[in-house]
Amino acid sequence: MNEITFTIDGPVQAQQRPRFSRQNGHVRTYDAKESRTYKAHVTRTASRYAPEQLIDSAIELHVVIYRPLTSDIKRSKIQTTKALSGERKPIKKPDIENLVKGIMDGCTGVLWVDDSLVTKLVAEKVFGEEERAEITIKY
Template sequence: MKSIKFTVPGNPFGKQRPKFARMGTYTKTYTPKKTTQHEKEVAECFLEVARGRRFKEKEPLDIRIIAYYPIPQSTSKKRRKEILEHRIRPTVKPDLDNVAKLIYDALNGVAWYDDNAIVDTQVRKFYSDTPRVDVFIRAVE
């Protein structure tokens, strides 16, 4: 596969920190349920478009992630216009690195064999009337 583009609908979601549970002297680490649900959703969106294809093992990959956040309801018409022209960008949570981490972990073993194949990445934040995360992956030649 040379490249693929897919969209994850809904508000951008970032990878949450692992949780810890104590059982006597034993501590169990686990991923929060919301994170695992979003990772499954990302994988399903990829699989729907990929139709069984995946990138070759040890093939260098370039990933572009654009997270579109919802426009706040209290936004004035003037500010809304600037937002839609991408002159005002979101400075809200989730952080870009957490959005990217969730995408990488969700696609590890699904789109590629291991995320160490990622050699280049770009993650961006914008506002939109249609909150979503667009993901574009291509093999570097």
């Protein structure tokens, strides 16, 4: 089994709902600017770890998303320690599936042929000093 591991630095942008516009009587669908920008960042980062050939077999994807400490946690050393040790988890929005979706879309065509190849997904949101996403791909 092959494995690729890398880190996407910076805040993880949740995939936003698609936007719609009308042009010449046709409806056009597009990503919000924040989603497009984040996907491009993921693509640039993932391209440094791209295999010679795009993955076209079953993929096991592990994603750990590090979220910022909230102000109520920062006020207490005890709560900060609990958050950084994993005892306390980030349970506020954005939803984990929206965070992972932008990462998967950004890796499509760079690491794998299509995100439908992901047959096992393990995702976790945790608190961290630095916002980032740690990715492990097994195929």
